[in-house]
Amino acid sequence: MMKKCEFIGENGTFRLTGAQRYRDLYFPIAGEYGLKSAVTPQMAGDAKLDQNHFLYEPVSSCDIQNRRFSRNFWVMADGCEPWSAMGCSSMQRAAVYTKKEETITVTAGYMWQEIKTEGKYLPLTATTTMFIPVDRNLEVIRVEIENTGDAPLAFESCFAIPLYGRSADNLRDHRHVTGLLHRTSVENNIISVNPTLSFDERGHQLNDTIYFANAKSEGQNPDSFYVNQNDFIGECGDFERPEALFTHAAAVANGYCENGQEAMAGFRFAKTVLQPGEKKQFLCMAGVCHTAEEIDGMLADLSEPKEVEYELTRTRQYWQNKVNLKYHTADENFDRFMDWVNFQPELRRLFGCSFLPHHDYGKGGRGWRDLWQDCLALLLMNPSGVRQMLISNFAGVRIDGTNATIIGEHLGEFKADRNSITRVWMDHGLWPFKTTKLYIDQTGDLDILNQEVSYFKDRQVMRGTEVDNKWTEQMHWQEDTRGKEYHGTILEHLILQNLTAFWEVGEHNHLRLRDADWNDALDMAGDRGESVAFTCAYSQNLLELADLMDEYAKTNPEILLLQEAAVLLRDEDGLFDTPEYKQTLIKEYGSKVRHVVAGIRIPFATETIAQNLRAKGIWLQEHLRKTEWIEDPIGGGWYNSYYDNDGNALESAGENAHMMLTGQVFAIMSKTATDDQVKQICEAADRYLYDANCGGYRLNNDFGEIRTNMGRMFGFAFGEKENGAVFSHMAVMYANALYSRGFAKEGYRSMDSLFRQSMDFDKSHIYPGIPEYFGRGGRGLYAYLTGAASWYLLTVVNQMFGVRGQLGDLVVEPKLLASQFDESGIAEINLKFLGHEWTLRYENPNHLEYGSYRIQEATCNDQALTVTDGCIVIPKNHILNMDARVNNKIVVHLNE
Numbered sequence: 001m002m003k004k005c006e007f008i009g010e011n012g013t014f015r016l017t018g019a020q021r022y023r024d025l026y027f028p029i030a031g032e033y034g035l036k037s038a039v040t041p042q043m044a045g046d047a048k049l050d051q052n053h054f055l056y057e058p059v060s061s062c063d064i065q066n067r068r069f070s071r072n073f074w075v076m077a078d079g080c081e082p083w084s085a086m087g088c089s090s091m092q093r094a095a096v097y098t099k100k101e102e103t104i105t106v107t108a109g110y111m112w113q114e115i116k117t118e119g120k121y122l123p124l125t126a127t128t129t130m131f132i133p134v135d136r137n138l139e140v141i142r143v144e145i146e147n148t149g150d151a152p153l154a155f156e157s158c159f160a161i162p163l164y165g166r167s168a169d170n171l172r173d174h175r176h177v178t179g180l181l182h183r184t185s186v187e188n189n190i191i192s193v194n195p196t197l198s199f200d201e202r203g204h205q206l207n208d209t210i211y212f213a214n215a216k217s218e219g220q221n222p223d224s225f226y227v228n229q230n231d232f233i234g235e236c237g238d239f240e241r242p243e244a245l246f247t248h249a250a251a252v253a254n255g256y257c258e259n260g261q262e263a264m265a266g267f268r269f270a271k272t273v274l275q276p277g278e279k280k281q282f283l284c285m286a287g288v289c290h291t292a293e294e295i296d297g298m299l300a301d302l303s304e305p306k307e308v309e310y311e312l313t314r315t316r317q318y319w320q321n322k323v324n325l326k327y328h329t330a331d332e333n334f335d336r337f338m339d340w341v342n343f344q345p346e347l348r349r350l351f352g353c354s355f356l357p358h359h360d361y362g363k364g365g366r367g368w369r370d371l372w373q374d375c376l377a378l379l380l381m382n383p384s385g386v387r388q389m390l391i392s393n394f395a396g397v398r399i400d401g402t403n404a405t406i407i408g409e410h411l412g413e414f415k416a417d418r419n420s421i422t423r424v425w426m427d428h429g430l431w432p433f434k435t436t437k438l439y440i441d442q443t444g445d446l447d448i449l450n451q452e453v454s455y456f457k458d459r460q461v462m463r464g465t466e467v468d469n470k471w472t473e474q475m476h477w478q479e480d481t482r483g484k485e486y487h488g489t490i491l492e493h494l495i496l497q498n499l500t501a502f503w504e505v506g507e508h509n510h511l512r513l514r515d516a517d518w519n520d521a522l523d524m525a526g527d528r529g530e531s532v533a534f535t536c537a538y539s540q541n542l543l544e545l546a547d548l549m550d551e552y553a554k555t556n557p558e559i560l561l562l563q564e565a566a567v568l569l570r571d572e573d574g575l576f577d578t579p580e581y582k583q584t585l586i587k588e589y590g591s592k593v594r595h596v597v598a599g600i601r602i603p604f605a606t607e608t609i610a611q612n613l614r615a616k617g618i619w620l621q622e623h624l625r626k627t628e629w630i631e632d633p634i635g636g637g638w639y640n641s642y643y644d645n646d647g648n649a650l651e652s653a654g655e656n657a658h659m660m661l662t663g664q665v666f667a668i669m670s671k672t673a674t675d676d677q678v679k680q681i682c683e684a685a686d687r688y689l690y691d692a693n694c695g696g697y698r699l700n701n702d703f704g705e706i707r708t709n710m711g712r713m714f715g716f717a718f719g720e721k722e723n724g725a726v727f728s729h730m731a732v733m734y735a736n737a738l739y740s741r742g743f744a745k746e747g748y749r750s751m752d753s754l755f756r757q758s759m760d761f762d763k764s765h766i767y768p769g770i771p772e773y774f775g776r777g778g779r780g781l782y783a784y785l786t787g788a789a790s791w792y793l794l795t796v797v798n799q800m801f802g803v804r805g806q807l808g809d810l811v812v813e814p815k816l817l818a819s820q821f822d823e824s825g826i827a828e829i830n831l832k833f834l835g836h837e838w839t840l841r842y843e844n845p846n847h848l849e850y851g852s853y854r855i856q857e858a859t860c861n862d863q864a865l866t867v868t869d870g871c872i873v874i875p876k877n878h879i880l881n882m883d884a885r886v887n888n889k890i891v892v893h894l895n896e
């Protein structure tokens with residue numbers, strides 16, 4: 001399957017040969033202190049701390065191939081034009097597809113990349129390694145030149161990296177003028193750019209950031225420097241043909257200062273001679289800091305080759321330790337692919353959704369739904385710290401059930417919206433419960449529901465439809481009439497989020513779409529649009545929250561709820577059938593909590609509230625079943641997912657069938673769809689949405705029209721992004737829903753198609769991992785930073801391998817297909833649960849198919865386990881009494 005890009009070891013390390021032909025690939029590298037880089041096979045790409053602090057010029061995906069700057073290293077030998085170790089010279093670029101083409105091989109693993117260029121113009125090989133030490137905002141770029149000829153090789157050399165040193169906003173907002181702010185100097189072989197002022201969205205202010213670089217070579221310092229881009233490239237050159245290197249233009253010396261020029265880090269080394277087979281290392285480090293005093297510390301212990309090697313090993317180890325899930329199935333490629341899927345949520349934690357070349361929107365931070373869904377993966381991989389993260393995140397909920405949409409870098413930092421636009425995404429209230437439920441299942445920590453947390457407060461009230469004129473900037477949190485910050489339990493936050501959603505309906509009595517749901521691009525049906533898909537999803541929340549509260553009631557028979565919330569509990573006969581009544585009720589609640597709350601909480605029997613939520617969940621599902629099922633005359637059927645702004649159902653069957661995946665996912669997951677309906681949905685999805693050449697199930701089929709009464713997605717070309725691409729996130733959730741209903745074969749089809757497409761480099765053109773979507777020609781786009789990874793990982797662990805938490809107990813219920821067991825009938829997973837390490841091994845010696853096998857017997861550390869209803873349950877209490885230092889081994893024997 002993988003021709004050019006293949007795994008070469010554990011932990012997902014992979015190799016791509018011939019990378020010079022795939023220049024627009026990018027790879028993420030970051031540290032824990034804020035520096036985030038994107039690097040292409042030829043060392044182009046940018047690096048930044050955040051939107052306002054870019055070390056190198058920001059690049060979008062369409063730029064990386066066309067721009068001429070990179071982290072370049074030049075070799076100047078007699079008898080040859082200057083030669084680039086990254087293949088980034090006009091001469092080498094022009095040679096691609098000719099006899100002089102030089103092969104570049106990329107090898108990469110978690111947070112490091114190595115490229116090897118085999119010289120054809122010069123008898124040498126250059127190996128460039130890049131990484132960011134975990135605790136320094138510093139890129140380390142090490143170039144090793146080896147003389148592969150049979151005669152001594154003499155050359156001068158030069159690092160040449162343009163420094164941008166300002167806000168991404170300045171790319172098209174005073175690009176020239178902000179260059180005039182630059183103050184560049186060379187001291188002690190360190191080139192630093194210390195702009196006088198910074199111009200960005202925060203206004204004009206004194207700059208407090210230094211962008212710097214330093215280079216050395218095995219103890220030898222550079223003998224001169226280039227600090228001014230214009231001087232370096234000259235009147236007719238560019239970064240791939242810099243005049244200074246062709247004309248041997250003089251460079252500047254230590255002590256030099258330059259004002260108001262586009263800066264660069266150019267370090268020129270005097271002539272060196274390598275004997276045949278001899279190697280020499282050149283090291284460049286480029287970083288960002290706030291005071292000149294920090295620089296020495298940041299560069300310390302990185303002068304000697306062995307120190308650099310040590311730091312590289314430490315960095316690699318650090319990131320490997322972050323991933324503590326391992327799989328063994330019949331397909332080793334799949335197991336290695338999962339190494340990257342496991343790592344992707346870490347990347348999203350660091351990069352957010354804004355800082356890789358495709359993600360050229362946003363200004364950092366993370367969106368509300370992404371934040372909660374990323375926690376899902378962290379819960380499976382790195383549960384420590386997640387409790388606090390959840391508690392802090394709940395403080396982003398407003399008292400009216402909506403929430404802040406942008407979450408800052410630090411816990412508890414919220415903003416209404418990146419552009420201060422009032423928008424309400426109707427799915428936002430859904431995700432906190434999903435994540436909290438997983439947290440409670442993984443830990444048994446029902447007590448988290450008792451934690452008291454404040455509510456976010458800003459100008460927006462009445463679920464984003466009005467503004468609170470009494471609000472002042474000082475009021476970040478909801479206050480009561482006495483001006484005291486109001487606190488409610490996490491359970492109260494969850495109840496408010498789900499109940500307010502329940503009442504906010506449109507004319508068909510489904511929840512209003514508002515400014516969009518999960519599908520951000522359904523953003524033009526704010527008045528009359530309804531999301532049937534997320535009505536299903538909320539019905540599941542109401543039912544599951546009710547079940548959880550039944551458990552919780554055992555130790556907490558009574559709960560306290562905000563006095564004003566009583567109205568949300570109404571449930572008189574016939575009430576739910578009238579949309580107008582619901583609309584009035586939600587307004588009534590909104591007015592009660594418009595500016596401040598009374599600050600009084602009243603007690604309720606936990607069971608009564610659980611029953612109240614359950615009745616609402618049941619009502620929703622019955623209503624959905626009655627009104628939204630579409631029968632296809634040629635077989636199968638599905639649920640309508642939306643109503644448009646004219647109040648019409650978006651989907652229809654028949655000759656010109658229109659089908660969307662989202663509605664099916666949540667109808668199946670919530671159990672709104674009956675088993676028979678699930679079969680029919682699969683039939684229809686296979687007919688209208690499945691595309692074997694593009695990774696599986698599309699988000700919709702081609703509606704063939706621009707629907708201004710639904711959303712901008714219909715303006716995108718069909719097959720791209722939210723308009724009918726194979727959008728990994730929803731395709732994975734489709735699989736998850738199917739597995740959860742016991743449709744393992746059907747769920748696997750979606751998971752397997754995504755995996756195969758991702759790993760088919762010739763089509764997907766991406767490094768291993770799951771991209772946000774597959775577009776034209778099956779190409780993978782928006783690599784790495786996608787919520788799909790969390791759900792993929794969750795589905796593999798909880799569904800395929802069937803190992804999951806249930807209120808802190810460990811439950812084992814395999815749903816692997818026969819083809820997933822290796823030749824000896826073994827499949828295995830290593831994971832962490834309740835702070836213990838576990839190896840779970842399935843033995844299926846007769847290669848029986850899912851549905852034909854059952855758990856015949858099982859042991860944990862050689863002690864027999866009881867099988868009940870086809871599952872194994874190891875109680876939490878039992879686990880807590882086990883020795884946390886040993887790796888526990890569960891062996892499960894499957895047979896007829």
Ligand code: G1P
Nearest residue numbers: 518519520729772785786787788
């Ligand atoms: C992106 C967004 C996500 C949104 C989705 C569909 O998905 O991050 O919030 O729901 O598009 O519009 P992702 O990149 O996470 O796959």
